[in-house]
Amino acid sequence: GQNIDQPTEMTATEGAIVxxxxxxxxxxxxxxxxxxxxxxEAPTFLSYNVLDGLEEKGxxxxxxxxxxxxxxxxxxxxxxxxxxxxxCAVTDSNYQLIWGAGTKLxxxx
Amino acid sequence: xxxxxQAPTSQILAAGRRxxxxxxxxxxxxxMYWYRQDLGLGLRLIHYxxxxxxxxxxxVPDGYSVSRANTDDFPLTLASAVPSxxxxxxxxxxxxxxxxTDTQYFGPGTRLTVL
Numbered sequence: 001g002q003n004i005d006q007p008t009e010m011t012a013t014e015g016a017i018v019x020x021x022x023x024x025x026x027x028x029x030x031x032x033x034x035x036x037x038x039x040x041e042a043p044t045f046l047s048y049n050v051l052d053g054l055e056e057k058g059x060x061x062x063x064x065x066x067x068x069x070x071x072x073x074x075x076x077x078x079x080x081x082x083x084x085x086x087x088c089a090v091t092d093s094n095y096q097l098i099w100g101a102g103t104k105l106x107x108x109x
Numbered sequence: 110x111x112x113x114x115q116a117p118t119s120q121i122l123a124a125g126r127r128x129x130x131x132x133x134x135x136x137x138x139x140x141m142y143w144y145r146q147d148l149g150l151g152l153r154l155i156h157y158x159x160x161x162x163x164x165x166x167x168x169v170p171d172g173y174s175v176s177r178a179n180t181d182d183f184p185l186t187l188a189s190a191v192p193s194x195x196x197x198x199x200x201x202x203x204x205x206x207x208x209x210t211d212t213q214y215f216g217p218g219t220r221l222t223v224l
Binding site: 004008033041042043044045048087089096097098099100101102 | 149150151152153154167199212213214215216217218
């Protein structure tokens with residue numbers, strides 16, 4: 001079966017750095033997405049990786065290793081507004097998007 | 110209108126009733142999707158449409174139907190609601206022809222409670 005694993009919840013301190021991991025087992029791979037979802041709101045796009053390596057976008061970076069079926073989202077200089085759920089999603093060989101359950105990130109002052 | 114709108118924002122529905130959730134986008138995107146999101150589970154695809162006039166079944170299609178008469182609208186109908194359909198429903202769209210690597214953009218969601 002297809003599976004996306006992420007930690008259920010993480011806590012970090014304002015101003016610090018946090019890494020949210022995602023491992024996947026899917027039938028094929030055509031890219032990996034990270035979305036941010038604030039409580040009670042819609043998911044919004046953060047990043048897309050299809051090749052191995054690190055993609056940097058401001059305070060947020062996303063890393064992919066296709067051979068290991070692994071990605072992480074790195075958030076630097078954490079702000080209170082970064083408190084949200086972070087969703088990992090993989091496009092499989094049929095180009096269907098398979099979603100993880102999300103990681104709830106709690107930022108403390 | 111800017112982006113994707115959904116209606117209603119929330120609804121409480123008696124079991125057995127028929128309900129249509131509305132979704133409209135003004136981005137002229139080809140593909141549209143309906144997901145449900147339940148606590149502790151990832152987003153699950155109900156139905157999708159790669160382009161106007163075509164629809165397909167997702168992971169959890171039973172009890173739901175969709176239509177895509179034009180590019181902008183993609184309504185989701187529950188023919189006879191059951192309590193297990195209590196969930197938050199998100200509509201999304203993407204610029205490609207669906208199921209692709211294109212970024213999906215989400216509407217604000219409809220919170221549905223079936224009693």
